[in-house]
Every structure is written in structure tokens, then in C-alpha cells.
Amino acid sequence: MVRISNMLGIFSLCFLLGSEFCIGARQELIVTTIKQDPYTMSKGSQLEGYCMDLLTELAKKLGFKYKVHLVKDGSYGRQDESGNWNGMIGEVVRGEADLAVAPLTLTAAREKAVGMTKPYMQTGISILLRKDIVSEEAGFFAFLSPFSGETWFGILIAYFVTAVCICIVGRLSPCEWSEPETEPNRFTLLHSLWYAVGALTLQGAGPHPKAVSGRVISCTWWLFAVVLLACYFSSLNSSQGSDSAPLMIKGFEDLANQEVIEYGTLAGSSTLAFFKNSNNPSYRRIYEHMERRKSFVTSMDEGVQRAKEGNYAFIGESVSLDLAVARHCELVRAHEVIGMRGYSIVTPLGSPMLKNLSVAILQLSEAGELAYMRTKWWASSCIPDSAKASSLRAHSMKGIFLVLAIGLGIGVLLSLFELTSKSRSTAGEQKKSCCTVLTQELSQRLRMTNTKGDQETSDKNKA
Secondary structure: OHHHHHHHHHHHHHHHHOHHHHHHHOOOEEEEEOOEOOOEEEEOOEEEOHHHHHHHHHHHHHOOOEEEEEOOOOOOOOEOOOOOEOHHHHHHHOOOOOEEEEEEEOOHHHHHHOEEOOOOEEEEEEEEEEHHHOOOOOOOOHHHOOEOHHHHHHHHHHHHHHHHHHHHHHHHOOOOOOOOOOOOOOOOHHHHHHHHHHHHOOOOOOOOOOOHHHHHHHHHHHHHHHHHHHHHHHHHHHHHOOOOOOOOOOOHHHHHOOOOOEEEEEOOOHHHHHHHHOOOHHHHHHHHHHHHHOOOEOOHHHHHHHHHHOOEEEEEEHHHHHHHHHHOOOEEEOOOOEEEEEEEEEEOOOOOHHHHHHHHHHHHHHOOHHHHHHHHHOOOOOOOHHHOOOOEOHHHHHHHHHHHHHHHHHHHHHHHHHHHHHHHHHHHHHOOOHHHHHHHHHHHHOOOOOHHHHHHHHHHHHO
């Protein structure tokens, strides 16, 4: 108590004379903290983490020196029936520490016993579970989920380009259309579109090409369709998941209404107090269930481990659960967050340093330093689900698109070769230039209507 009285006297004098005097007169502050990843962690003989970075920045701004030690009883701070506090809160109350820098939740009970700064981090209460024990609600267009949007767009483009190539080959190849002046063309654009759809759905719409060029394109398109359908159904099956997971837990209402998954929270935590003191019927049922089953855990690590083992939902602070999700890729946090509150730094009750710390925290927040530290210590190594095989992108199927493009190119070139061969033979019979005959053939075959149709229309007009 002598130490805290001396510190209060110095801080009072600093408050009256200004920050310059404070820097010179201030003693070395004793800071208590608790080991919790990523707030405070051991690195050799030193401590590191989000809270250590925050403490360093505050010391730079306010010009104080400090010495950090870990809380003796390993607790955050809870008041017993006799009104005594344990943990870091108790050390500050008893004068064993000048500051407590840790993920300490700002609550009314703590605010009565100690001073608490403006929150340096906002959090809430959420649920941590294994991904494979819950299922998500499927949307109306869930059948499109196996492929990404760019893949579906690529498939649509491939379909139209293939249909156009079939139509072109059907006109250019003499084996498909030997007499443009007298025969109707079988592979119109409309029939080519229908033929490509038939192949894509494995229905085999006819008639089929007779020329080598047309068969090359058809075989390439069939191969493309088979690989595409195989990838689609494989990805669809994996994205649907197992039928043994019928539960759908989006929030606390769903959790309270089921009895399959066990759930609990940290014993003696502010999260437990939230459910205990709540008037919400669902939250009360959750508290009564945890109290009846004694499903509490003694540490954050134990809660995460039980969630990883399966059939257990851990209820805790959302920022801590986000870290668990970043470290353990098999876990997921529920979207619902309730009971928004903040993490604050603890000072002795009535400490003049409280306001200076609050102002410094706000300055760090406005400068983006707090956001940077959050990004630094909450970095995830997990691959997002959208990047996995459940949603195949175009670049992951570029091989089959390349095969299709090569097949289409070969087919069109073969049709030109077939037409050139016929034109050369005709030019020899008619004793004309090959280029002249080829130009005439191309002009006839690439018209949108054939000559016979034009002649019949002309005869009807004359009649």
C-alpha cells in the first residue's frame, strides 16, 4: 500500500505540473500480464505479443519506464463472495502492480474496483466449432457453386465458339456439303448450337459430322464435356459435405435449441457472467445448460482443444476465437456476435494516469497503429474455402480449355485443306486458276442462304 500511495502522489503532482515533469519524476511502473497467444507470449527470456507492442507504444508516448511480470495465480480477475479480487485485477487493487495490460474485458464490477482506460480493442461473444460438425444453409443457386463465375463464363464462351466452328466446318468441308448450289446445308448455326448442347449433356444429338475435320471438332468437344462433367460432379459432391452433419448452427438461438453438441465457456470469465446475468430466455437456457453439465474449461487453450476434438462448441471472446480460426484451419467461428464490449488497460482506482493512457490509446487508434498490430498478430496461414476445390476457377481447368482450342483450330484448318484439295481438282478439270476456284467456293459456302434457296425464291416471285 505504501508503493501505491507514493505512486498516486507522484501521478497527482505530474497531473498538476505537466507531462515534462512526469517523465523525469515517474518511477519504473510494475506491469502485470498473463500469457495468452497472441497478446503475451514467451520468446526466450523476453515477452512478445500484441499487448507488449501496445505497452511499448504507450511508453513512448507518455515517457515512462516499466517492468513486466506474469500474474502469480494465472487468473484475469474475479471477485469472490467476500469481495476480494484475484488475478491481475487483485494485484492492481492490492498495489502489487501499477498497470495490468492484457485482454481484460471492461465490466461494471471491475470498473468499481479499478480504473479502466478507453478500450484498445472491441470484441464480443461468439461460438467456435469444427467445420465438419455443422452445415450451412444451401442457397437457391447452390448447384452453381462447384465452378466460379469466371469458369462458367469460360464454359459459355467455349460452347458458342465450338458451335460456330462446327457451323463453319459444315460449310467449308466438301465432305459435309458437296454441292452448295443444290443441297441444303445440314449444319446451320441453329443446329450446331443444338448439336453442341446434346454433346454437353451426353445426349448425342444428330446428325453427326462425316468429314474428318468435323469429327476432330466433335471428338474434342466430347472430351471437353466429359472432363467438365467429371469435375463438376466431383466438386459438387465435396461441396455438399457429409449427410451425417444435419445441424445448422448460425448463432446462440440454434445452439440453445439443440442437444447434440456440448458447449461451454471459460470458468469465472466475464462471458459466463454475461449469460448468468442475462434476461434473454435463450441465453439463460445456455447458462443453465452449462451449469448443469459443468461443461466449463479452465483456459482458452483447453476450449480450443475441445472444439478441435469435435462435438463441442466453445463460447468465448470473438477476437480470441478469430485467432483460433487463423491458427487451426479445421475450426470456424459463428457469424453471430453478441454482448459487444472492449478490452482495456487497468490502473489503480483514481489514478491520474488513466486519462493520459486513454488519450494515447485513442491517438494510436486514429493513427492506424492498433489496426496494424491486429493484422500483424492475427495473420492466418489457412487457405480460404473459396480458393479450394469446392469452387474451381478457370485457371485450374486451363488444360482442358487449351485442348479444346487446339482441337477447334485443327478442325477448321483441316476443313480449309479439304476445300483447297477439292478446288485444286476442280481447277484442273475446268482449266482455271486454283485461287479463282477457291474464291468462288468460299463465296458460295459462306453465304447465309444457299443458291438453291435463292433460286426457288426468285421463281416464286416471277410466278
